[in-house]
Amino acid sequence: MISPTLGGGVGRYSGLHGMIGDQLLSARVVIANGSIVTASARQNPELFWALRGAGSNFGVVTEATYQVYDLTSPTITNADYAFSPNASGAIFDWMAAFGDATPAELAILLFGNYDTTKGDLSLWLNVVYAGRQSAVQPLLNSLLAEVTPYRQNISEVPWNKMLYTNFFGVVPNAEAGCAGKGTNRSVYGGALKSYEKAAWNGFVANFSDFLRANEDARGSIFFIEQFSKVKVLQIPDDETAYPWRDVTAHLLWNYGWHKDETLATIERYGKHWRDKLQAFSGFSPQEIYVNYGHGDESSEVLYGAKKLPKLRRLKQIWDPKNVFGFYDSFVKRG
Numbered sequence: 001m002i003s004p005t006l007g008g009g010v011g012r013y014s015g016l017h018g019m020i021g022d023q024l025l026s027a028r029v030v031i032a033n034g035s036i037v038t039a040s041a042r043q044n045p046e047l048f049w050a051l052r053g054a055g056s057n058f059g060v061v062t063e064a065t066y067q068v069y070d071l072t073s074p075t076i077t078n079a080d081y082a083f084s085p086n087a088s089g090a091i092f093d094w095m096a097a098f099g100d101a102t103p104a105e106l107a108i109l110l111f112g113n114y115d116t117t118k119g120d121l122s123l124w125l126n127v128v129y130a131g132r133q134s135a136v137q138p139l140l141n142s143l144l145a146e147v148t149p150y151r152q153n154i155s156e157v158p159w160n161k162m163l164y165t166n167f168f169g170v171v172p173n174a175e176a177g178c179a180g181k182g183t184n185r186s187v188y189g190g191a192l193k194s195y196e197k198a199a200w201n202g203f204v205a206n207f208s209d210f211l212r213a214n215e216d217a218r219g220s221i222f223f224i225e226q227f228s229k230v231k232v233l234q235i236p237d238d239e240t241a242y243p244w245r246d247v248t249a250h251l252l253w254n255y256g257w258h259k260d261e262t263l264a265t266i267e268r269y270g271k272h273w274r275d276k277l278q279a280f281s282g283f284s285p286q287e288i289y290v291n292y293g294h295g296d297e298s299s300e301v302l303y304g305a306k307k308l309p310k311l312r313r314l315k316q317i318w319d320p321k322n323v324f325g326f327y328d329s330f331v332k333r334g
């Protein structure tokens, strides 16, 4: 829980309540000189600001207090669909049509993985709606009028059963080994303001070819997470260090492989598509959620040029020797 918080924390309830980091009320932090401090709106407020978006650069959080909420709705609606890759155009059109107006209760996750039973890429679409099926069904029908899934399931479940119901109640890539023991992983991220359908169709077709051609890389997956930003945008941008409140959808490429010699292929492929799709993301300059970063991005891409001067000033105060600079420090990157 705390690591997502420190980078910002995106999730299915972002539309209703904001990011996970927005829920942090206070944190106990072991800082670089070894002492323990509290960061909150009243105590060390600038450190508190930095913790929510760039937190791993400032200390070790040992305790955190969060805002919690009354239950939004006793049940959620979970809808899962599995499609063949040629459905991608219709799916991207459907996701794009929400634009900046994804309803606060709605969370869409598109997941692409190698399906061993089909010997090809499968597209798994998971839609979670914090409310009754009757409210979300018309939105789903507009997609189903265009394209037919080869497998589907829709149900209302108690909110705390959501994670066990998603994706037909299985981890879809487990068979391919991505979630399995001993799988190496390499992560690349991206962010979308808008969808460029032709570019995405091109990626889906290419990813399908890539997985068919590279058996050892078949544990690789990609996610597109389109979580509503209704509440995220209501929180003033300068309230936290998190820089990318205007993102419509986050991308996560999670490559999985076993043999050392596959790494070079994955690194080449991962960088190529991260950079290629960035050109169609609607964002210039590039924006990447720090927790989805690969490690070679510039500080501007991960933290935003606007936030960097304040972050660098605070780093001089709280960690002048860059003790917490191993993972993604904007000091090390310069």
Ligand SMILES: Cc1cc2nc3c(=O)[nH]c(=O)nc-3n(C[C@H](O)[C@H](O)[C@H](O)COP(=O)(O)OP(=O)(O)OC[C@H]3O[C@@H](n4cnc5c(N)ncnc54)[C@H](O)[C@@H]3O)c2cc1C
Pocket: 002, 003, 004, 005, 006, 007, 008, 009, 010, 011, 055, 056, 059, 060, 061, 062, 187, 254, 291, 292, 327, 328
């Ligand atoms: C498959 C997958 C799905 C994901 N889904 C989501 C998602 O839905 N939403 C989301 O927001 N993120 C998501 N993430 C990203 C996730 O937020 C990061 O991977 C997270 O930072 C991992 O935390 P960790 O503690 O496991 O990793 P680590 O690599 O151990 O930690 C990540 C960074 O946080 C620092 N850190 C860890 N603990 C502390 C601490 N107590 N105090 C200070 N610094 C600390 C580490 O030093 C490091 O810099 C996902 C990642 C993957 C791989």
